[in-house]
Structure formats: structure tokens, C-alpha cells
Amino acid sequence: MQFATSQDVLGCDKVTGIERAAELGFDGVELVVPDGIHRVDEESGMVLDLDGIDVYEDDLWTPEGRERVQEAAERHEIALPSVCPSYLNCRPGLKSSDEAERAAVAADVEGLIEAAADLGSTAILVPFFYDAEIEDEADRERVVDAVRDLAPVAEDAGVTLALETSLPPETDRAMLDAIDSPAVGVYYDIGNSTWFGYDPAREFDLIGESVASMHVKDSVDSSGDAMLGAGEVDFEGFAVALDGLGYEGWLVLETVHRGDPVADAAANLEFLREAVGRR
Structure with a gap:
């Protein structure tokens, strides 16, 4: 198994996130186009992040931005396994x-498929929560x-x-x-699975x-x-289910922090490695 962190977990931009992830011993970083506060600016019609910045200014959208990110990843020997456009939760989509x-x-x-391919990312998380949640057969x-x-x-x-x-x-x-x-x-999420009352096995x-x-x-x-x-x-049960599946892919932290994102990411990574028997 390989261990990554969502860029959001480290609370910083993509290049800084790659640097921090390397220092902490992660294998990879999941790049995020943020969803901010799940709203659209009515005047411009654009999805906004927390700072009111057009999400289409994110580095993922331009070759120049992707080049900056890729150079950082290569310099720090960090993989970029996946892209998470969480802003898609802001609209029915x-x-x-x-x-x-x-x-x-x-x-x-x-456009994100093109970006992911340029960066060597093999997966795009396509989210269906908040405004995008699938509610009935017509939605499906x-x-x-x-x-x-x-x-x-x-x-x-x-x-993928x-x-x-x-x-x-x-x-x-x-x-x-x-x-x-x-x-x-x-894209499986053990936290969401537990919250929704599902059984991993x-x-x-x-x-x-x-x-x-x-x-x-x-x-x-x-x-x-x-x-x-x-x-x-139930991380013990999760580890057993992973072994039963024979899963050898990415485990990506999507965790909160208590004030120090770097220290808490380090603690969560240590816990996860121990929980799944990979130190």
C-alpha cells in the first residue's frame, strides 16, 4: 500500500503541500480544486472558494500551473496519484x-482528465455530495x-x-x-462508510x-x-477487510486538524501505518 494526503489536510497550496508531504514521509499528494463554502457568486455565476477566488484560477487548469506542480513533485519524489475537484459539490452537476x-x-x-494525464495522476475523484448528492432514480x-x-x-x-x-x-x-x-x-472512504452505517466487508x-x-x-x-x-x-476491521480484498493501492488521508495541520497529519499517518500493519 502507498500513503498519500489530500492537499487540503496540510492547509496550503499545491507546491507547499508537496514539500510538506515529502518532509512527513508521505508517498503522494492528492491535488484538490477546493469547494470552499459550497456557494456560487450570483453576480459572476462562478463557483467561489473560501477567499472568493474563481476556482478556475487553480494551477490544475493551465499547462504552466501543472508544470509548477509537476516540477515540485519530481524534485521531492512525491507521486500525484489523484485529483479531487471538490468544488463540483457546489452544484447539481x-x-x-x-x-x-x-x-x-x-x-x-x-479538462480535469487532461490535467490528470499531464501530471501522471491515474484517478479523478468525481464527488456527489451536498448540492450534487444523488437522491433518486432520475438522478442516477x-x-x-x-x-x-x-x-x-x-x-x-x-x-479512472x-x-x-x-x-x-x-x-x-x-x-x-x-x-x-x-x-x-x-473512490472508497472508510470514514463516510462508517458514518452511513455500511459494512466494509x-x-x-x-x-x-x-x-x-x-x-x-x-x-x-x-x-x-x-x-x-x-x-x-473500526480500523482493526478495516485492516482485515483490506487484507481480504488484497488491496495494494493508495490510502489517502482526508483528516481534520486541531490547529497544527502538519503535526496532526504526521500523527494520523503514523496511526494509519500501524493500523494497517505497514510501517
């Missing part, structure tokens, strides 16, 4: 009943249709579209079967072969609000 909205988000995903059908259309682009680029939803594993499995592409999988039976990457976090009062080991996640 691929589930939308508005055809123009779906087309706009599909165009964004195509629209998502399936949209992702099925994007799948050949991802396959040609050597990138990893869907992360709040749905039970049976529904995720049905969606994957309907899309029917080797370039589409799931059952999930892995149904979707394990399709897991492209995994987030790791812990929960007390909300999903992801605790240091690893301080919440409800």
Missing part, C-alpha cells in the same frame, strides 16, 4: 435535470448517462473516473455495471474490484471530524 448544467460540468471533467440515470459519455475520454487518457457517493454499495455496483467501462470505478464484496483509491478519516459528530482512532471507525 452531472445529476442536474438542466442539460446545459450537465454539459458544463462534463466539460470541466474533460442522468449520472450514468453523463459518466458513460465521459468514460472513453478517460480511458484514452489512462485515467472514481465516483464517490453516499449510496449503498448495491446501488454503486448497479451504476458501475450500467456504465460498463474499465475507466470508471469508485460487504462493500468490498460488491465494489472491491472497482476501487480506484481510498480516503481515510474518522468521525464522531460528523463524517471526518476526528483524528484517526478517536472516532467510530
Whole structure:
């Protein structure tokens, strides 16, 4: 297994995050286009992050920005396994009943596929939470249709579209079967799984072969609000389920911090390595 951290965990820009991750002993960094406060500026119509900056100014969108990030990754010998456009949670996106909205988000995903391929990232997390949460059969059908259309682009680029939803594993499995592409999988999250009351062993039976990457976090009062080991996640059971699956991919921290993101990331990494028996 390889251990990465979300850029957000370290609370900094991409280049600084790569530097910090290398110092802490991570193998990789998941790059993030932030979602900020889940809102759109009504005047400009643009999705805003916490500082009110257009998310399309992120380094991932330009060759020059990607070059800066890639140079840092090569200099510090850090992999960039995945890209997380969490800002997509700010809008209905691929589930939308508005055809123009779906087309706009599909165009964004195509741009992210190009970015991921340039950076050597093999997975794009496609999130379906907040405004993008899949709520009914009509939503599921629209998502399936949209992702099925994007799948050949991802396959040609050597990138997996990893869907992360709040749905039970049976529904995720049905969606994957309907899309029917080797370039589409799931992004598994043990913190979310625990929060939603799912059983990892059952999930892995149904979707394990399709897991492209995994987030790791812990929960007390909300999903992801605790240091690893301080919440409800059964990490011993998780380790057993990983062994049963034979998983050797990425485990990516998506954890909170208590004021010092670097120190807390280091503590969470140590806990995770010990929990899964990899020191």
C-alpha cells in the first residue's frame, strides 16, 4: 500500500503541500480544486472558494500551473496519484435535470482528465455530495448517462473516473455495471462508510474490484471530524477487510486538524501505518 494526503489536510497550496508531504514521509499528494463554502457568486455565476477566488484560477487548469506542480513533485519524489475537484459539490452537476448544467460540468471533467494525464495522476475523484448528492432514480440515470459519455475520454487518457457517493454499495455496483467501462470505478472512504452505517466487508464484496483509491478519516459528530482512532471507525476491521480484498493501492488521508495541520497529519499517518500493519 502507498500513503498519500489530500492537499487540503496540510492547509496550503499545491507546491507547499508537496514539500510538506515529502518532509512527513508521505508517498503522494492528492491535488484538490477546493469547494470552499459550497456557494456560487450570483453576480459572476462562478463557483467561489473560501477567499472568493474563481476556482478556475487553480494551477490544475493551465499547462504552466501543472508544470509548477509537476516540477515540485519530481524534485521531492512525491507521486500525484489523484485529483479531487471538490468544488463540483457546489452544484447539481452531472445529476442536474438542466442539460446545459450537465454539459458544463462534463466539460470541466474533460479538462480535469487532461490535467490528470499531464501530471501522471491515474484517478479523478468525481464527488456527489451536498448540492450534487444523488437522491433518486432520475438522478442516477442522468449520472450514468453523463459518466458513460465521459468514460472513453478517460480511458484514452489512462485515467479512472472514481465516483464517490453516499449510496449503498448495491446501488454503486448497479451504476458501475450500467456504465460498463474499465475507466470508471469508485473512490472508497472508510470514514463516510462508517458514518452511513455500511459494512466494509460487504462493500468490498460488491465494489472491491472497482476501487480506484481510498480516503481515510474518522468521525464522531460528523463524517471526518476526528483524528484517526478517536472516532467510530473500526480500523482493526478495516485492516482485515483490506487484507481480504488484497488491496495494494493508495490510502489517502482526508483528516481534520486541531490547529497544527502538519503535526496532526504526521500523527494520523503514523496511526494509519500501524493500523494497517505497514510501517
